[in-house]
Amino acid sequence: MQCSIVFPLVTRINKMMDYKYIEQLIDRYFEGETTLEEEQILRKFFAQEGLPEHLQKWQALFAAERDLSAAHLDDTFHERILALTGEYHVKAQPISLHVRLRPLYRVAAFLAFAVVIGSAVEFSTGSRTESTQEQVAVQEQDELDVDEAKPLDIRSAELMTSDTLHIQ
């Protein structure tokens, strides 16, 4: 209950102190004694709604100062002036060596790739040919070895049989 009475009272006193401060600032402003910061405080203060009547009369003046301070040209103005004076050109950007050599990097990478693929294909084909030849040689050698490994009596028997068959 007490809070509901005290808080609005404190707020009101604070506001009255604020208004007193603003009144002093207004007087000092017209005397030419305010700092730039204090002048900003005045403009911000008078941007509010619901000011007391005795201060409202200054609202139009400070609101006008604030509005005019914020006025600016549109973003395309500079470009238009540059175009009209013939100064509209894109400034040359310095290109680094790395950027300049970038196309060459691509060519080099492609060539390296081609060389690797070519080598791989060549190696693959060459090794296959060699291995076939080796396989043939090994097979022939195996056959010879098998022949040589047979016992003498079997070989004689074979020869005899073939002779016998030949005679018949």
Place this chain on the structure above:
Amino acid sequence: MDLRTDILPHSDRLYRLALSILMDATESEDVVQDTMLKAWERRAEWDSIENIQAWLTQICKNLALDRKKKMGRTETMDDHAVATITTTPSGDTDGQLALLHQLIAELPPPLDDLIRLRDIEGYTYREISEQLNLTEDQVRVYLHRARGRIRQRYEALQK
């Protein structure tokens, strides 16, 4: 000196100067454009100019005043200004501008420029003294005088 870095950055400030004289956004933009083109034509002089900002301000102000004469606007806009003070001020931007325009227009030189530099551009006393070739003490005295006149005129408009 370069157009991009030394001349064009002054455009917005010149626009506000023109706006405070002409009260018309389109006309003010044209004046700033003419100022820039005139400055470009005279680019051979740039390096010999001591204060390029003051030089541009002078060109812009002269062009704005010439245009104002051509537009045939009179200084007496009491009705509009009074209406601005007595109606809801924050909702009427054109009216507020008209009011400020009138209050500044009624000041003699260099008080008008001083109010523009201080209250619209937010310059320090030192910067204003450099712009207007005055001492800082003179700036304080003139500012006191200029604001005193504004208060007097403003209160008279209310009555």
